[in-house]
Amino acid sequence: MTQPVIHILNGPNLNLLGHREPEIYGHQTLEDIARDCAALGHELGLETHLLQSNHEGALVDMIQAARGVAQGIIINPAAYTHTSVAILDALAAFEGPVIEVHLSNIYKREAFRHHSYISARADAVIAGCGGQGYLLALRRMAVLVA
Ligand code: DQA
Numbered sequence: 001m002t003q004p005v006i007h008i009l010n011g012p013n014l015n016l017l018g019h020r021e022p023e024i025y026g027h028q029t030l031e032d033i034a035r036d037c038a039a040l041g042h043e044l045g046l047e048t049h050l051l052q053s054n055h056e057g058a059l060v061d062m063i064q065a066a067r068g069v070a071q072g073i074i075i076n077p078a079a080y081t082h083t084s085v086a087i088l089d090a091l092a093a094f095e096g097p098v099i100e101v102h103l104s105n106i107y108k109r110e111a112f113r114h115h116s117y118i119s120a121r122a123d124a125v126i127a128g129c130g131g132q133g134y135l136l137a138l139r140r141m142a143v144l145v146a
Contacts, residue, residue: 003047004071004145008037008134010052012077025103028131040135042140054079063090071145072097074137079114081116095110097144099137102127
């Protein structure tokens with residue numbers, strides 16, 4: 001039996017995790033998060049692929065490429081959360097579950113971060129749990145794709 005494949009997509013500046021505003025985003029790097037997700041995925045019987053881009057169109061391409069390949073998408077669209085109809089539309093064309101993750105609690109921050117275009121499509125939203133949010137999302141995803 002092949003394992004469900006989960007794509008974990010990350011938007012702009014998340015390549016700098018661990019170095020970028022660690023008081024907000026924590027000390028874990030994206031590589032640390034990828035490793036932790038792979039380990040938990042192994043336990044849960046999920047194959048995880050973590051990708052990152054600083055470019056909106058590249059993220060749209062990644063979401064389109066997941067069609068027919070991945071059973072679920074976990075996405076932290078970073079700043080594009082608050083601006084991108086294109087990412088929302090791409091996710092709407094994806095047939096599987098989508099979980100939106102934010103390291104910080106966006107509702108506790110500046111008003112412009114309180115609105116997410118992505119939440120209109122997301123089956124679940126996790127914010128404010130730091131890097132652990134990706135692991136919580138993966139546990140929920142295991143239930144959704146079972
Ligand atoms: C973020 C929150 C966004 O508002 C911000 O632009 C990010 C990261 C988070 O993970 O907390 O880059 O998505």
